[in-house]
Amino acid sequence: MSESARPGEKMLARAKEKARPTVRTFGRPYRGKEGQWAWLAHRVTGVAIILFLFAHVADTALVGWGPEAYNKVVSVYHNPVIRLLELGLVAAVIYHALNGTRIMLIDFFPKLADHQRRLFYGEMAVFVTAMVPITIIIGLPVWDAWF
Amino acid sequence: MAVREAPPAGPNGPAEPVKIGRDRPAGRGAEFWWWLFMRLSGLVLLVLAVGHVLIMHVIGDGVD
Numbered sequence: 001m002s003e004s005a006r007p008g009e010k011m012l013a014r015a016k017e018k019a020r021p022t023v024r025t026f027g028r029p030y031r032g033k034e035g036q037w038a039w040l041a042h043r044v045t046g047v048a049i050i051l052f053l054f055a056h057v058a059d060t061a062l063v064g065w066g067p068e069a070y071n072k073v074v075s076v077y078h079n080p081v082i083r084l085l086e087l088g089l090v091a092a093v094i095y096h097a098l099n100g101t102r103i104m105l106i107d108f109f110p111k112l113a114d115h116q117r118r119l120f121y122g123e124m125a126v127f128v129t130a131m132v133p134i135t136i137i138i139g140l141p142v143w144d145a146w147f
Numbered sequence: 148m149a150v151r152e153a154p155p156a157g158p159n160g161p162a163e164p165v166k167i168g169r170d171r172p173a174g175r176g177a178e179f180w181w182w183l184f185m186r187l188s189g190l191v192l193l194v195l196a197v198g199h200v201l202i203m204h205v206i207g208d209g210v211d
Contacts, residue, residue, distance in 0.1 A: 030167060090200075097193045104186050106167060113167045 034120045042099045045092035052089055080142040087138045094130055098123045 030036050062070045076082055102119050106112045112119060172178035 093196060100189050103168065104189065107186060116167055
């Protein structure tokens with residue numbers, strides 16, 4: 001550190017330092033790949049779910065105004081468009097649950113970080129498998145209403 | 148947290164280990180217990196939410 005470097009030598013050393021593979025080159029397996037989209041989707045579904053939760057607390061609280069008021073408001077959920085939104089809600093909850101489980105697994109068993117991509121695709125497989133029958137069950141009344 | 152073994156050394160020397168997500172807080176301080184609480188409560192919420200949907204809408208034609 002003490003030897004006075006020739007002009008440019010310091011910059012050269014710094015450039016060499018930068019060229020060394022660091023966390024930039026190896027350390028972020030999530031960046032731009034599956035993990036990043038999983039991360040984004042986790043937050044988006046989280047916000048969607050908490051917004052529904054507010055509405056859900058409100059509609060449930062309507063029981064306090066008697067059965068008619070409650071039934072009237074809850075009948076909104078039979079609207080086909082709302083049913084499609086409900087399908088989205090179920091998808092969001094299932095994704096959030098599965099992805100949260102994947103994150104917890106990696107948190108509690110760090111060695112699973114080696115398999116984070118495989119875990120993600122396994123999660124997607126479970127998600128799709130769950131969503132197929134759910135889409136049919138929730139979607140059938142919508143289909144009947146529109147087609 | 149999650150630290151993976153370092154990938155094979157490149158031409159310019161060994162690379163740093165791969166890290167994913169949040170580090171588990173060291174020790175057994177408040178930070179650690181909150182870390183644990185966030186994960187365990189998530190697990191509890193999962194069971195409660197899925198159970199709620201099953202009871203209300205699936206098992207025995209659901210509650211009306």
